[in-house]
Amino acid sequence: MAEMVAGSGALVGMPIRRGRVDIDRLTARIRLLLEEAAHQGAVALQLMVQARDAYGLADDGRDEALAGLMRDLERRLAAAEREARQRLRRSRLVIAARGRARSTRS
Numbered sequence: 001m002a003e004m005v006a007g008s009g010a011l012v013g014m015p016i017r018r019g020r021v022d023i024d025r026l027t028a029r030i031r032l033l034l035e036e037a038a039h040q041g042a043v044a045l046q047l048m049v050q051a052r053d054a055y056g057l058a059d060d061g062r063d064e065a066l067a068g069l070m071r072d073l074e075r076r077l078a079a080a081e082r083e084a085r086q087r088l089r090r091s092r093l094v095i096a097a098r099g100r101a102r103s104t105r106s
Contacts, residue, residue, distance in 0.1 A: 013067050032091045036084065043080045046071060 050073055057066040 028095050040084055
């Protein structure tokens with residue numbers, strides 16, 4: 001028999017066991033999002049500090065050093081974006097695998 005649980009503005013009928021699995025999966029996805037946001041924030045902050053150095057180099061007329069810094073920042077930013085996509089993809093696979101493992105145990 002389905003137990004009524006609160007949904008988004010309405011009551012939704014679902015078996016309580018399935019509801020807990022859905023909540024676990026949802027909270028795992030939210031936790032993943034927060035972890036990725038924190039990681040990306042730290043990387044972005046490091047890059048921002050380096051980017052601020054570019055202003056000083058530009059003001060001093062150090063064009064060669066500025067060009068090198070800009071290339072390095074562009075390379076690191078592209079690598080950070082690529083890593084973020086890969087980390088998110090791997091994390092989603094782990095969450096999906098956990099969900100499949102739980103559903104086979106039920």
